[in-house]
Every structure is written in C-alpha cells, then in structure tokens.
Amino acid sequence: MNETSEGPTPAADLARSAVTESDSHAPLRAEPPSYRSAFAAAPLAMAVVDREGLVVSGNGALGTLLGTEPDALAGCVAADLVDLASDARVWHAYREVLGGRRARLRCTRRLKHPDGQTLWVQVTVAPLDDAEPGVLLSVADISARRELQARLRHLQMHDPVTRLPNRTLFFERLSAALEAEAYEQSGTGRIGLCYLDLDGFKAINDTLGHRVGDRLLAAVAERLTRCADEAGYARASTPLVARLGGDEFALLVEDSTGTDQLSELAQSVLKALQAPFDLAGRRLSLSASIGVVERHAAGTTANGLMQAADTTLYWAKADGKDRWTLFDPERNAHLVTRQALASALRPAIERGEFVLEYQPLVAMSDGRLRGVEALVRWDHPQFGLLTPNRFVALAEEDGSIVPLGRWILATACRQARRWQLDHPDESPIFVSVNVAVRQVWDSDLVADVADILAETGLAPELLQLELTESAVMGSAGRPLQALQALSEMGVHIAIDDFGTGYSNLAYLSRLPVSVLKLDGSFVRGFQYEGAKDPAVPPNQADEVIVEAMIQLAHRLGLTVTAECVETSAQATRLRGIGCDTGQGWLYSRPVSPDRISELLGTESYAVGNP
The missing domain is CATH 3.20.20.450 (EAL domain)
Structure with missing residues (x-):
C-alpha cells in the first residue's frame, strides 16, 4: 500500500460539473454538455463523492472497472467500492481528505471483479475545490504493471540455472522468519538450517564444462526440492530450498521441531545425492557436506545463524566430507578462542x-x-x-x-x-x-x-x-x-x-x-x-x-x-x-x-x- 499527499489535479476541474449546487445527492446540475460528456466518456474511472463518503455520480469507466452500471453507483459508499476501510491507515487518511484536513490520498488496493478476476488498482482521492463540496475519486487499473513487477521480482529473486530462490530471496525469508511477530504468536519458535556444499563439483565443472555443470546443479536442485517436499508432508510448512551461489545450497526450516527433524532432513539429502546422475550420456557421482544448525529464533540473527552454519559446514568437510555435522557450541567456543x-x-x-x-x-x-x-x-x-x-x-x-x-x-x-x-x-x-x-x-x-x-x-x-x-x-x-x-x-x-x-x-x-x-x-x-x-x-x-x-x-x-x-x-x-x-x-x-x-x-x- 502506498500513500502520498499532493495538490489538486486537473481531473477535479472536469468533475465539477458532476456536483449540484444545493444537494450532493441531486442529479448533475445544468452545465455545458461538453463537461458532462467529458466526465462520462473519460477513460479514467472516476466518481464524485460527497463529504459523507457517498457517490454522487460515477462515469462509465468506473462502472466497467467495477462490473456494474454507472447509474447504480449513485448513493453507494465509495470506500466500500474500492476497499478503503479494510486498512486502518488508509481509512484514516481517507476520512481526513473528506473532512478537508488532508490534501490528497493515493493508495494501491486489490479488488475482486464480479467475474472472479483479481484487479490491482491505484486509487486517488482529492478535493474538488473550495467552492465545490465533496471529492473526486479516481481509480486506475495497474494490474498489468503489477504483473510485470511480479515477473521481474521473480527473475530477480530466483536463480536462472536451478530456478530455486536465490541468495537475496533466501535472506529475505530468513530475516522475516526471525522477526518477533513471525514466531511469537504461533509455531514452535525455533528455526533450523541445513547448509550444504557439493563435494567434487568443481572437478566435474572444470573437466566437463559449465554446461554439464549447470545441468548437474539443476538435477541436484530437483532432488533437494523433492527432499524438502517429503520433509514438509503433513507438517505446517515445507522447507525453503535455495541456491546461495556456486555449488552451495540451503534448506531453511521455519517452525523447526528440534534437531531430530533437521538431522533426518540432512540424512535424506545425503542419501538422495549419493545416487548417480545420468547427464548427457555420462554417469556422474558426487556427495555433499552439510552443516546443520537448529536453535531458538528469539535472539538469533540472520548473520549469526549463517556464521554458525558456515562453521559447521567447514567441520563436516574437515571430518571427511559426505556427511552432516551438527553445530556444537563447545567446539565453536574452542575455535573462537583459538582464533x-x-x-x-x-x-x-x-x-x-x-x-x-x-x-x-x-x-x-x-x-x-x-x-x-x-x-x-x-x-x-x-x-x-x-x-x-x-x-x-x-x-x-x-x-x-x-x-x-x-x-x-x-x-x-x-x-x-x-x-x-x-x-x-x-x-x-x-x-x-x-x-x-x-x-x-x-x-x-x-x-x-x-x-x-x-x-x-x-x-x-x-x-x-x-x-x-x-x-x-x-x-x-x-x-x-x-x-x-x-x-x-x-x-x-x-x-x-x-x-x-x-x-x-x-x-x-x-x-x-x-x-x-x-x-x-x-x-x-x-x-x-x-x-x-x-x-x-x-x-x-x-x-x-x-x-x-x-x-x-x-x-x-x-x-x-x-x-x-x-x-x-x-x-x-x-x-x-x-x-x-x-x-x-x-x-x-x-x-x-x-x-x-x-x-x-x-x-x-x-x-x-x-
């Protein structure tokens, strides 16, 4: 939702002809036909709303947008038509504009068309002028723009090779999961992470080329996703699988039930990756080293969790690879002291x-x-x-x-x-x-x-x-x-x-x-x-x-x-x-x-x- 305060718009001048001099609920007053025709034929969906919040008159574009006849709009509560009352901040700002205490309101709302289609619209509410009572409400359909933004965000937040969430989206989800409101009201209040690195991937990528390497990464992503789906079966949520870069992947478990859940997930990943991969007529084998961290969400930061996971991944590799290792506070304290x-x-x-x-x-x-x-x-x-x-x-x-x-x-x-x-x-x-x-x-x-x-x-x-x-x-x-x-x-x-x-x-x-x-x-x-x-x-x-x-x-x-x-x-x-x-x-x-x-x-x- 966006809100801005700006001065009057030229559309307000156009809409003056839709307001009567004596009664905000009366028919349109006698004005030159060009004004009334322009209001009715304008491509921008508009309505004149009185100081009580009731529609005086709406044009054809607004009726089409809302799936109703323009004449049926008169007398309707304007806020209900464009869902202004469901958000406390928007509702307050709208009442301020109606009362003349605010210059303008602009916000984005999600509407449901009678045919079942969902629309995203930008609603603008502005006073007509000091001489005319009421406000002008205009509604612009921005669904196509929102859809484009969503597609661009998906491309920005997902890895093109594996189609998994990328590092940016992973940290966005992780940070959101660690917000107090995310775990205080419901859930277990715990969070878990499996941070894995592929053993032997660099040799395959260097010898067989990046094309084979990319296909192998995509195949690994499919197996990790399958493991996450199986782990999420009959649970409140499914682990988020992300590619963090190179041959590093992460499985984020929100509302973790404990180390047993994380160890089972890590073991299933190891088992899934041990089966050979058949790619381009080649039979390739690799394994993974996994660092496992599980702790209370309260007091945990994204950087702290990742640092612990990175340390534990290092232990898994140092201990012989092709294994998972659980974070050990004592071992970490010794390492920190050593450093x-x-x-x-x-x-x-x-x-x-x-x-x-x-x-x-x-x-x-x-x-x-x-x-x-x-x-x-x-x-x-x-x-x-x-x-x-x-x-x-x-x-x-x-x-x-x-x-x-x-x-x-x-x-x-x-x-x-x-x-x-x-x-x-x-x-x-x-x-x-x-x-x-x-x-x-x-x-x-x-x-x-x-x-x-x-x-x-x-x-x-x-x-x-x-x-x-x-x-x-x-x-x-x-x-x-x-x-x-x-x-x-x-x-x-x-x-x-x-x-x-x-x-x-x-x-x-x-x-x-x-x-x-x-x-x-x-x-x-x-x-x-x-x-x-x-x-x-x-x-x-x-x-x-x-x-x-x-x-x-x-x-x-x-x-x-x-x-x-x-x-x-x-x-x-x-x-x-x-x-x-x-x-x-x-x-x-x-x-x-x-x-x-x-x-x-x-x-x-x-x-x-x-």
Missing part, C-alpha cells in the same frame, strides 16, 4: 605477556640438579596463564614462533647466567630450550644463538636446544647445516619425545645430537613389582624398549633423559638400567626462577618438591 589467541599472539609478544618457568633436570645417579628446561607460559589478560599446548602450534602457523622463540632463548640464557653469577661456588646448571622447526627455516638460528650467548655471557655448553624427533630425523639442507653449526659452537642438541617419531636409528648416528629425551608414554608404563603406584600396570615391553634405547644411546656416546618421571618406582628402575637424567613431577613441577635458586647447592634433590 582470538592467534590474532593476539604478536601483540602479546610486544606487550611482554609471556613468562618462563623452569622444570628441573635431575641426575639419577646422585639426585643433584644438573639443568632445567625452560617452559613458556602466556599470561593472557582474559584467559589466565596458558601452557604451550594452547598457543605454540598457533605461533608456528603464523610465524610468530620466530620472535617468540628468540625471546624465550634470550630470557632463558640470561637467567642461566644469573644463576651462575649468584652461585659462584656451585657447578653451573645448563638450560634447555625448545626450538621449533620453523625457527630454523625462517630465521638465522645460528646467528641468533651466537648473539644471545655473546650478549648474556653464557657458555655454549650450558645451552641445550630441544627439537622433536620428527623434525630432527627429517632434517636436510639448511636445518641440518644449522644443527651442525650449533653443535660445533659447543651447544648441545637434544631430541625431544624420542621414540614417537621416525625412530630412524641408522640416521641417528649421523646427526649432531648429544641427548635423547625418552617420550613420557614409555616411562608412564615403566613399573615393576612393589611399585608404590599400582594405578599403572607393569608393561614389560616398555621396560625392554627403554633399556634397549638407553644402551644404544650410550654406545653412540649420547646421554638419556627420561621425561614424565612421576613415581619413585619409575626412578629406581630407570636408575638401575643406566638412565642419566630424570624430569617429571616426582622431582618438581615447572617453577619460578627464584625456586630454582633455592634448589641450587642442595646435596641431593628432595623428592616431591612442589
């Missing part, structure tokens, strides 16, 4: 939000402190103190591990030198620092180490660099050259988590490695009869493997550190088979530099230190 941490990493390095803790490395022969492993922590202002497993992988992905690793190395070396200066009478302890492979590739690690050692005054032999077994065993070219240069400098190289990666023992003898750190998975199962901690049953295979690795390492001139030593039983057995160093909660958790200062000079490391 938040990734974006904050570099600024956090600049702000100095990272700290180091140190875990003792204890000689198993005499229980004396021999060294420490530096372990980085992120003191995040929102999430608290974070351990490396929360952010190191992210730092490796975006390259911030390089500046972070440089800071860790410098801080650890500076602290090791400080301990040495504060305890000149004690044997200096070494510090072990973890190094990521990307630090070797993306930076000049050798130069960084040399500069840091020169700056801090720490002797090279008091620095140990730890790399994972898979990284060291796969080293070639630049990484291997860097390790060799560091070894020649006097820095010790340790293989961390040994026993879980390549375990290429033949290659091990050719690497500049001086220490093996046994992975904790071996040590945790390392028990014997009489162990104080019976929670972990004895694993003789682990004992045999560990003993063999220690003997092999010693034959190669390497020392061995056992990680995750948690019980005295483990320590006793490891000591008995010649393990050199132990690390784990039996001795200490990672602690502050001050706590390490307290432990220096201890005759024998006290078991169970916090």
Whole structure:
C-alpha cells in the first residue's frame, strides 16, 4: 500500500460539473454538455463523492472497472467500492481528505471483479475545490504493471540455472522468519538450517564444462526440492530450498521441531545425492557436506545463524566430507578462542605477556640438579596463564614462533647466567630450550644463538636446544647445516619425545645430537613389582624398549633423559638400567626462577618438591 499527499489535479476541474449546487445527492446540475460528456466518456474511472463518503455520480469507466452500471453507483459508499476501510491507515487518511484536513490520498488496493478476476488498482482521492463540496475519486487499473513487477521480482529473486530462490530471496525469508511477530504468536519458535556444499563439483565443472555443470546443479536442485517436499508432508510448512551461489545450497526450516527433524532432513539429502546422475550420456557421482544448525529464533540473527552454519559446514568437510555435522557450541567456543589467541599472539609478544618457568633436570645417579628446561607460559589478560599446548602450534602457523622463540632463548640464557653469577661456588646448571622447526627455516638460528650467548655471557655448553624427533630425523639442507653449526659452537642438541617419531636409528648416528629425551608414554608404563603406584600396570615391553634405547644411546656416546618421571618406582628402575637424567613431577613441577635458586647447592634433590 502506498500513500502520498499532493495538490489538486486537473481531473477535479472536469468533475465539477458532476456536483449540484444545493444537494450532493441531486442529479448533475445544468452545465455545458461538453463537461458532462467529458466526465462520462473519460477513460479514467472516476466518481464524485460527497463529504459523507457517498457517490454522487460515477462515469462509465468506473462502472466497467467495477462490473456494474454507472447509474447504480449513485448513493453507494465509495470506500466500500474500492476497499478503503479494510486498512486502518488508509481509512484514516481517507476520512481526513473528506473532512478537508488532508490534501490528497493515493493508495494501491486489490479488488475482486464480479467475474472472479483479481484487479490491482491505484486509487486517488482529492478535493474538488473550495467552492465545490465533496471529492473526486479516481481509480486506475495497474494490474498489468503489477504483473510485470511480479515477473521481474521473480527473475530477480530466483536463480536462472536451478530456478530455486536465490541468495537475496533466501535472506529475505530468513530475516522475516526471525522477526518477533513471525514466531511469537504461533509455531514452535525455533528455526533450523541445513547448509550444504557439493563435494567434487568443481572437478566435474572444470573437466566437463559449465554446461554439464549447470545441468548437474539443476538435477541436484530437483532432488533437494523433492527432499524438502517429503520433509514438509503433513507438517505446517515445507522447507525453503535455495541456491546461495556456486555449488552451495540451503534448506531453511521455519517452525523447526528440534534437531531430530533437521538431522533426518540432512540424512535424506545425503542419501538422495549419493545416487548417480545420468547427464548427457555420462554417469556422474558426487556427495555433499552439510552443516546443520537448529536453535531458538528469539535472539538469533540472520548473520549469526549463517556464521554458525558456515562453521559447521567447514567441520563436516574437515571430518571427511559426505556427511552432516551438527553445530556444537563447545567446539565453536574452542575455535573462537583459538582464533582470538592467534590474532593476539604478536601483540602479546610486544606487550611482554609471556613468562618462563623452569622444570628441573635431575641426575639419577646422585639426585643433584644438573639443568632445567625452560617452559613458556602466556599470561593472557582474559584467559589466565596458558601452557604451550594452547598457543605454540598457533605461533608456528603464523610465524610468530620466530620472535617468540628468540625471546624465550634470550630470557632463558640470561637467567642461566644469573644463576651462575649468584652461585659462584656451585657447578653451573645448563638450560634447555625448545626450538621449533620453523625457527630454523625462517630465521638465522645460528646467528641468533651466537648473539644471545655473546650478549648474556653464557657458555655454549650450558645451552641445550630441544627439537622433536620428527623434525630432527627429517632434517636436510639448511636445518641440518644449522644443527651442525650449533653443535660445533659447543651447544648441545637434544631430541625431544624420542621414540614417537621416525625412530630412524641408522640416521641417528649421523646427526649432531648429544641427548635423547625418552617420550613420557614409555616411562608412564615403566613399573615393576612393589611399585608404590599400582594405578599403572607393569608393561614389560616398555621396560625392554627403554633399556634397549638407553644402551644404544650410550654406545653412540649420547646421554638419556627420561621425561614424565612421576613415581619413585619409575626412578629406581630407570636408575638401575643406566638412565642419566630424570624430569617429571616426582622431582618438581615447572617453577619460578627464584625456586630454582633455592634448589641450587642442595646435596641431593628432595623428592616431591612442589
């Protein structure tokens, strides 16, 4: 419905002849025949209406439009003829014009012709003039224009390939479904969405051409529509199927009854698409990945729902494709947190939000402190103190591990030198620092180490660099050259988590490695009869493997550190088979530099230190 206020029109002058001077219900007053003839013969449907809203006179065009004789219009309620009373706003504006308080009314109304045909008309009501009582009502048939507008809108709102609603219409329907009045009065108050992407479509489209690709999309649309029709059978509404672009489709379920309904719909779609497509003499197969979201409509936005669906679709593809995945708030929260941490990493390095803790490395022969492993922590202002497993992988992905690793190395070396200066009478302890492979590739690690050692005054032999077994065993070219240069400098190289990666023992003898750190998975199962901690049953295979690795390492001139030593039983057995160093909660958790200062000079490391 449209309303506008404008000034008088020339048609009002034409209609003056239709009003009598004394009685609005009287016959047309005596005027020159040309005026009366012009009013009667005008192609525009018109009527003169008095101040009470009754028709004084109507012309032939109006009678034809309304399916009645012109003479029968006199005395009729004008508002009833053109449906002005059914809309409160229009009715109020019409009464204002009749009372002379409004200049003009223009609106669009839908009328029912006596022959059953529906008409769209534009109604205009305007005063005749100050000297003449009443108003002129004119009615223009705009059905053809409306029909053209409807066709144009359909073309604008539908995909030409599949004839499905397009992205614009989909979001229009989705936004309307999320309006409060759409779900508060009736329905379940819930909404669901299946957001799907075709697996393997790009390969078909690229190899067989866009014509075949378009035919395949149309065939997919037919199957999706059939699934939606079956899902809507005996329900209040049928899911809306739309093509959002490319090979992405959506099925919108208004008034969802819950996740069971959405999962059944997603499963039926997967099954429907698994059947081969016969197109142009070719038999084509594809599948789909579907993200499923179902939630209360209240508080949900279109963008929020689509973002959740897009995330869930990504999970479905990452989990192996040809499947549907339901939105998981916990998984999404983890992803959001991960993204938040990734974006904050570099600024956090600049702000100095990272700290180091140190875990003792204890000689198993005499229980004396021999060294420490530096372990980085992120003191995040929102999430608290974070351990490396929360952010190191992210730092490796975006390259911030390089500046972070440089800071860790410098801080650890500076602290090791400080301990040495504060305890000149004690044997200096070494510090072990973890190094990521990307630090070797993306930076000049050798130069960084040399500069840091020169700056801090720490002797090279008091620095140990730890790399994972898979990284060291796969080293070639630049990484291997860097390790060799560091070894020649006097820095010790340790293989961390040994026993879980390549375990290429033949290659091990050719690497500049001086220490093996046994992975904790071996040590945790390392028990014997009489162990104080019976929670972990004895694993003789682990004992045999560990003993063999220690003997092999010693034959190669390497020392061995056992990680995750948690019980005295483990320590006793490891000591008995010649393990050199132990690390784990039996001795200490990672602690502050001050706590390490307290432990220096201890005759024998006290078991169970916090």
